Amino acid sequence: EETKTETGVTTDDIAIYIQGPDPADNKWMCLFEDCGKKFGRKENIKSHVQTHLNDRQYQCPSCHKCFVRQHDLKRHAKIHTGIKPYPCECGNSFARHDALTRHRQRGM
Incomplete structure (x- = not known):
């Protein structure tokens, strides 16, 4: 909490x-x-x-x-769960969709 x-x-x-x-x-x-x-x-x-x-x-x-903002904290808290439901073709996975998108935009 x-x-x-x-x-x-x-x-x-x-x-x-x-x-x-x-x-x-x-x-x-x-x-x-x-x-x-x-x-x-x-x-x-x-x-x-x-x-x-x-x-x-x-x-x-x-x-x-x-x-x-409270909603920014709630979004951030997802990184601590260990759950990464957003996989990339390169083998990396991410806790948040926006992190996957940013990863792809950087050409990783």
């Missing part, structure tokens, strides 16, 4: 780095220095800003790696 850790980052801390939505494209923009990425959903820009602020509240109980 994952643990949720308070990092001390507040909603006000996050809001400082969010501008929008822009009337021209209805998107929210990250104001973090040298970023400027835009998002169509406020939830997505909030998660994005949290990565800049290292506001990673969800910790893996197996390796202690931390994540901003």
